[in-house]
Amino acid sequence: MADPASSPGGSGAGGETPPVDVVSLTVNGRAIEAPKGTMLVDAAKAAGIEIPIFCYEPRLGAPIGACRMCLVEVEGMRGLQTACSTPVAPDMVVSTESELAKDAQDGVLELLLANHPLDCPVCDKGGECPLQDRTFRFGPGQTRTVEPKLHFPKPLDLSPLVALDRERCIACYRCVRFSQEVAEDGQLTFQERGDHVEIATFSGDPYEGRFTGNTIDLCPVGALTSNPYRFVSRPWDIKNTPSVCAGCSVGCNLEATERDNEVKRLTGRPEPNFAVEEGWICDRGRWGYPALRSDERITGPVLVDAVGRRTVLLDRAVNEAAGMLGRRELRVAVLLGEPITVEAGFLATEFATRAGNGEAMVRRMGIPGHGLDPLRALPGAQMDDLDRADAIVVLGGDPCAQQPVAELRLRKALRRGARVAMAGPRPTALDPSCQVTRTTPGHLQDALPIVAELIGAAERPIVMWDEADLAAEPDAAAALAALIEDHPATRAIELACDVSGPGLRALGVATAEDMLAALEAGEVDVLLTIQADPTTGPEGARWSRAIDGVPRIIEMSTYRSGVTDRADLVLPLLTALEDEGVLVSMTGRAQRLRPAARECADAASAWELLIALTHRLGRPVPDRTPAQAFSRLAAEHAAFAGLDYGELGTTGAVIAQGRGAGAGGPAARRNPAGDGLLVIPCRPVFGDATAHRSDALASVVEPTRVGLAPAEAERLGVRTEARVRITTPHGEAVLPLEVDSRLHEGAAYLFTGDPHAGAAALLPMDGGPVRAAVGVAQREQVEA
Amino acid sequence: MTVAELEEHLAPIRHEYADPRSLILPALRYVQGEAGWLPPHAMAAVAEATGFSQAYVESVATFYDRLYIDEVGRYCINVCVTLSCMLRGSDELFEHIADYLGLDGEGTTADGMFTLARVQCIGACDRAPCLQVDSGVQLGPLEPADATCLIDDLRAEPAPARYDR
Amino acid sequence: MPELNCVYRHREFGDHLTSLADYERAGGYLGLKETLALSPDDALYAFHRSGLRGRGGAGFPMGRKASFLPKDTGKPTYVVCNADESEPGTFKDREIIEHNPFQLIEGMTIASYAVGCERAYIYIRGEYEAQAQVLDAAIAEAREAGRLGPDALGPGRPFDITVYRGAGAYICGEETALLESLEGKRGQPRLKPPFPAVAGLYGCPTLINNVETLASLPPIMHRGPDWYAAMGNEKSPGTKLFSVSGHVLNPGNFEVVLGETTLRELIYDMAGGLRPGREVKAVWPGGSSVPVIGADSLDVALDYEALNGVGTFLGSGGCIVMDDSGCIVRASWRLAQFYRHESCGKCTPCREGTGWLANILGRMVHGEGRGEEDIRLLESLFGRIEGRTLCPLADGAVMPIQSALDLFRDEFIRVAHEGSSRPVPMTEAPVG
Numbered sequence A: 001m002a003d004p005a006s007s008p009g010g011s012g013a014g015g016e017t018p019p020v021d022v023v024s025l026t027v028n029g030r031a032i033e034a035p036k037g038t039m040l041v042d043a044a045k046a047a048g049i050e051i052p053i054f055c056y057e058p059r060l061g062a063p064i065g066a067c068r069m070c071l072v073e074v075e076g077m078r079g080l081q082t083a084c085s086t087p088v089a090p091d092m093v094v095s096t097e098s099e100l101a102k103d104a105q106d107g108v109l110e111l112l113l114a115n116h117p118l119d120c121p122v123c124d125k126g127g128e129c130p131l132q133d134r135t136f137r138f139g140p141g142q143t144r145t146v147e148p149k150l151h152f153p154k155p156l157d158l159s160p161l162v163a164l165d166r167e168r169c170i171a172c173y174r175c176v177r178f179s180q181e182v183a184e185d186g187q188l189t190f191q192e193r194g195d196h197v198e199i200a201t202f203s204g205d206p207y208e209g210r211f212t213g214n215t216i217d218l219c220p221v222g223a224l225t226s227n228p229y230r231f232v233s234r235p236w237d238i239k240n241t242p243s244v245c246a247g248c249s250v251g252c253n254l255e256a257t258e259r260d261n262e263v264k265r266l267t268g269r270p271e272p273n274f275a276v277e278e279g280w281i282c283d284r285g286r287w288g289y290p291a292l293r294s295d296e297r298i299t300g301p302v303l304v305d306a307v308g309r310r311t312v313l314l315d316r317a318v319n320e321a322a323g324m325l326g327r328r329e330l331r332v333a334v335l336l337g338e339p340i341t342v343e344a345g346f347l348a349t350e351f352a353t354r355a356g357n358g359e360a361m362v363r364r365m366g367i368p369g370h371g372l373d374p375l376r377a378l379p380g381a382q383m384d385d386l387d388r389a390d391a392i393v394v395l396g397g398d399p400c401a402q403q404p405v406a407e408l409r410l411r412k413a414l415r416r417g418a419r420v421a422m423a424g425p426r427p428t429a430l431d432p433s434c435q436v437t438r439t440t441p442g443h444l445q446d447a448l449p450i451v452a453e454l455i456g457a458a459e460r461p462i463v464m465w466d467e468a469d470l471a472a473e474p475d476a477a478a479a480l481a482a483l484i485e486d487h488p489a490t491r492a493i494e495l496a497c498d499v500s501g502p503g504l505r506a507l508g509v510a511t512a513e514d515m516l517a518a519l520e521a522g523e524v525d526v527l528l529t530i531q532a533d534p535t536t537g538p539e540g541a542r543w544s545r546a547i548d549g550v551p552r553i554i555e556m557s558t559y560r561s562g563v564t565d566r567a568d569l570v571l572p573l574l575t576a577l578e579d580e581g582v583l584v585s586m587t588g589r590a591q592r593l594r595p596a597a598r599e600c601a602d603a604a605s606a607w608e609l610l611i612a613l614t615h616r617l618g619r620p621v622p623d624r625t626p627a628q629a630f631s632r633l634a635a636e637h638a639a640f641a642g643l644d645y646g647e648l649g650t651t652g653a654v655i656a657q658g659r660g661a662g663a664g665g666p667a668a669r670r671n672p673a674g675d676g677l678l679v680i681p682c683r684p685v686f687g688d689a690t691a692h693r694s695d696a697l698a699s700v701v702e703p704t705r706v707g708l709a710p711a712e713a714e715r716l717g718v719r720t721e722a723r724v725r726i727t728t729p730h731g732e733a734v735l736p737l738e739v740d741s742r743l744h745e746g747a748a749y750l751f752t753g754d755p756h757a758g759a760a761a762l763l764p765m766d767g768g769p770v771r772a773a774v775g776v777a778q779r780e781q782v783e784a
Numbered sequence B: 001m002t003v004a005e006l007e008e009h010l011a012p013i014r015h016e017y018a019d020p021r022s023l024i025l026p027a028l029r030y031v032q033g034e035a036g037w038l039p040p041h042a043m044a045a046v047a048e049a050t051g052f053s054q055a056y057v058e059s060v061a062t063f064y065d066r067l068y069i070d071e072v073g074r075y076c077i078n079v080c081v082t083l084s085c086m087l088r089g090s091d092e093l094f095e096h097i098a099d100y101l102g103l104d105g106e107g108t109t110a111d112g113m114f115t116l117a118r119v120q121c122i123g124a125c126d127r128a129p130c131l132q133v134d135s136g137v138q139l140g141p142l143e144p145a146d147a148t149c150l151i152d153d154l155r156a157e158p159a160p161a162r163y164d165r
Numbered sequence C: 001m002p003e004l005n006c007v008y009r010h011r012e013f014g015d016h017l018t019s020l021a022d023y024e025r026a027g028g029y030l031g032l033k034e035t036l037a038l039s040p041d042d043a044l045y046a047f048h049r050s051g052l053r054g055r056g057g058a059g060f061p062m063g064r065k066a067s068f069l070p071k072d073t074g075k076p077t078y079v080v081c082n083a084d085e086s087e088p089g090t091f092k093d094r095e096i097i098e099h100n101p102f103q104l105i106e107g108m109t110i111a112s113y114a115v116g117c118e119r120a121y122i123y124i125r126g127e128y129e130a131q132a133q134v135l136d137a138a139i140a141e142a143r144e145a146g147r148l149g150p151d152a153l154g155p156g157r158p159f160d161i162t163v164y165r166g167a168g169a170y171i172c173g174e175e176t177a178l179l180e181s182l183e184g185k186r187g188q189p190r191l192k193p194p195f196p197a198v199a200g201l202y203g204c205p206t207l208i209n210n211v212e213t214l215a216s217l218p219p220i221m222h223r224g225p226d227w228y229a230a231m232g233n234e235k236s237p238g239t240k241l242f243s244v245s246g247h248v249l250n251p252g253n254f255e256v257v258l259g260e261t262t263l264r265e266l267i268y269d270m271a272g273g274l275r276p277g278r279e280v281k282a283v284w285p286g287g288s289s290v291p292v293i294g295a296d297s298l299d300v301a302l303d304y305e306a307l308n309g310v311g312t313f314l315g316s317g318g319c320i321v322m323d324d325s326g327c328i329v330r331a332s333w334r335l336a337q338f339y340r341h342e343s344c345g346k347c348t349p350c351r352e353g354t355g356w357l358a359n360i361l362g363r364m365v366h367g368e369g370r371g372e373e374d375i376r377l378l379e380s381l382f383g384r385i386e387g388r389t390l391c392p393l394a395d396g397a398v399m400p401i402q403s404a405l406d407l408f409r410d411e412f413i414r415v416a417h418e419g420s421s422r423p424v425p426m427t428e429a430p431v432g
């Protein structure tokens, strides 16, 4: 039973929140209160009074007072004040509706429209445009300008993803500030001055980055729009649903736009979840949705039997499944992949007691974490605690590539003056800006003195540790846990490797090494995979062989996998964007998915199918909905104690931390045999399966590949090769080669992701270290 | 202009600024002095030497009238047309020069010798109407004939080793 | 009308004090000597007692501004000299720099001693390259002589000056835009507060003063603040430089004791008056950003208060004179074009409003006006720009045009109906 006091609350990180002084003031004749330091515009908003704004956006830093939309009258102050940059003061008397204030609002809008094309009918933003809305609410009836408007060359592609229409730009600076001061990619700027200012990149280069889409969300007019969403729908044809991104373990909150039962767009939440993503999402998350319509999607149930291979109705398929699972003597195994909601996970365990002999084995794919229990027992933190930390150490992994939004939080910490150190074997996008300790592969332990130094000198330190790297080095994990325990103010964040892991672990679902052994030993009669393709994961070849020996296979999956062609029955699943239920993020935040669309009429949710199966098996579970399943699992599993599905709302709640059910994996440090290069697995989100399936991401998708230091490539004689052959004890693959001077010698960086490339299958099942031989790929192999 | 040369030029003044960003403007002025304008590779060199993004450097450059991201002639003839000069005939002076150079208003002559521009007050209203060749001494008061002579003289000069911009 | 060469000391010495030796022979560096005998706080107090007001345009008391700089912040303190001098009609600082650069250097040294600054900057407009070279040479000479460098303020007490060149942007004269530009950014004004005194260059306490303001310090410290305060009148003590240009026969710079000279004397006695047969029609007495006044205001005394009394400002002292051959709408249009060109583009009313003003006035001048409707539109636009922007540039754009419309309404209406043909420009070469 976890101690509720140790649960990682949103304001953890060791700091006590100081008492806030409250200021009383009057706005439009109403007495209101606001914490000291609040800007007038926010104080008014909290009291339900809207002061129109354009440039103000606190997430971009200090107010700049540029658009002048928020001018209000403050008694005793000369002229008008910008409410976005005027802090509340005791007994202030403010009017946002006086004649002068009204004239100012009217005037600014009139001036903003003076050079605006007013092409709302053909603008993607039309109908959901702050400029349009504010003009209706606060603006002039009509424009008095007879002057010709300024013209700029018509819309251009800022990148394959973002389109720019300069004529519509109102120079609010939001996108530029995002690029310069949040993403710090430095690429988007203003050029020229006066009424000629225009958004631009260097010499018209494309705007490249991993967060570029946020500029679209920020733009208050239709100047920046999404190319994949161009002319797709009008605001009155769409429905927006708040949901959660299942692209990585951060669990960014997002909003999904549906039209004609298809997801047409994903955006950051208009009301951000500050404890998670703060409203920023990465481009992989934003533009992954076309994968829903990729030709790898399974669109209907498939049955293979004596008659042959054929599509059947879903109902028939469920009956067939029940038939395959029903007999009492059957030994059943259930393998969970990702994404799996906690309800689906829970129902899988319920199902397990009802299928076959009633003792079905339920396991999850993912990293075994034998040595991680002590780390997982440490007090955790939420993402917004990073905003208060004075020192942050990242040990292992590469959050910039694997949990992208974390990069923005780390940059913010750096700007605040916090010390940030990155330690591990991989180069990261943050290296130029922070303290870097590049450890040799397999020696994370060497970075511990840095960790000790940083957290020792800090008042509110946070350690972010990578699940996979520390699982592979249990000795480092143990030492790190001990170190953190010595500094009780320290909070920890696990950089988890898969989306299902944290939730399923909290339900006690273990990883699958013993399942593989059982399959190999012929101890399984029926294998049910749910969103799991072990043939492309670690030791994929061994899984393949093992699965070939299983008499019956049922697959529930959204996309075709290595299992599909061997399955006797295939049941199509909905994606996370179409599904309902709870995902638990890497920081332990339970957040609700809400179905935004249903693109595939013949697909179902895993929870739905599992409930149906228990009915067909004659021992129905009492639940009919994820909400009901959630309340039962919350009653049964300590980690979820006290949580209520309804109360999770749109921002979620943090589960109590418990020990991971992480048995398995290397228990002690291990030196892999052989004399090849140590393999450093890299799992860039921009190179994952969804990124490969989404045509929108074609320009930014990261290839699955092998990375080598120049000297290493030279030594192996592959410097000029386009592709190389990489061989581990677990298999062989031919992959593109990337030579990068930031990489270590003596190591092969294995960038996984494309399920067809066979890269992840080269890794060991238990997450331990492995060596690889890298050499010239023969011509035939390249062609094969 | 290589990055190394630029860095060498900046080295003696680096210590004068608490933030290397302050070097962008001196660096831009320097490379413009070499090339006469700011071709993309020159701005890229400034970006590298100062440690800021190319886009940022270009954005700074475009803010200032006297930094040119498009190619200009060997000499920039900048005629002040603000109020004091206007009252004393700057429009007529400008038109005369344009005529003499065979230009239809502002622009660069076909032979690439001159770029003619109307500029705002150059701080020499006592010499109105006045003009500046690049950033040289403010010249005036100028009769149309004076301007003609000036242009003839400039045409006869050998190409400058560095541009005074 | 007395003309006292307090800032323009070179005028007493053959017009050139460009070598350190000459400058010292002319009494240079005696002000610094007196200053170094005082504590920094006493020096600050002396600035204050002198009553010296900022000469860049706003006229803020110099000593008071210097006293706003917080002490012991653990950060460096900076002094920045505003040599951007881009206000149309203003060219007074140019003469100090060209002919008397050491007085500016000494003035900056004095100010820096008082506020504890070790490195000061002169931000000079890019178009003053020839003048910047004079400064470079003078600074090198001062450094050579130990007047700048590691022991400038006494053994082990360093002080030095960097000349920073702008590259063509009027707005960089606005103090926060200047700081942005000096920091290597686009020269766009910052939101205030914080004021530069508290968070200026690189976020550090910063004193920004105009060239003339700083060059006034050496005589003040040499001859004493009370001597200075005794000149002129109580709220406007000391001497002030005026640049006179436009339709006068003898344009140039003139140093006058504040309050002792009238505008008429400045125009007629000092600047040579107008062409025969011409009369003053309009005067922008403090640079192009101040309200324009008419011939009936010529007897106003030249000081801050008296000029306020006739509805305008002393501003930078850039006095532009237009005689009755000129068209006020055309002049206003030309100024509107200036502000449109120079608007930095950061805030809406200025970015969009200055262009709109220029468009309307341009239409009027070219005979495409819409009569009274355009006049009403102009009038409502003034109110929608003025007082609503981030920095005062836009106010400076509106004031001369609004005042012109008030003063010459009939002419505006006429031009709004008929247009205005181009006048014959004044071609007489200035005398002297």
Ligand SMILES: Cc1cc2nc3c(=O)[nH]c(=O)nc-3n(C[C@H](O)[C@H](O)[C@H](O)COP(=O)(O)O)c2cc1C
Pocket (backbone or CB within 6 Å): C053, C054, C055, C056, C057, C058, C059, C060, C062, C082, C083, C084, C085, C086, C087, C170, C171, C172, C173, C174, C175, C176, C208, C209, C210, C211, C213, C214, C391, C392, C393, C396
């Ligand atoms: C648009 C604008 C342009 C300005 N230009 C100049 C200038 O060229 N030179 C100057 O000294 N002050 C200029 N100022 C005034 C400065 O902002 C600032 O008040 C001055 O440098 C302070 O120095 P002082 O107190 O010595 O006058 C300008 C102000 C504005 C709003």
Ligand code: SF4
Pocket (backbone or CB within 6 Å): C171, C188, C189, C342, C343, C344, C345, C346, C347, C348, C350, C351, C389, C390, C391, C392, C393, C394
């Ligand atoms: S008033 Fe004009 S110059 Fe000043 S900040 Fe606004 S746009 Fe820039």
Ligand code: FES
Pocket (backbone or CB within 6 Å): A052, A053, A054, A055, A056, A064, A065, A066, A067, A068, A069, A070, A071, A082, A083, A084, A085
């Ligand atoms: S929101 Fe206040 S100035 Fe833009």
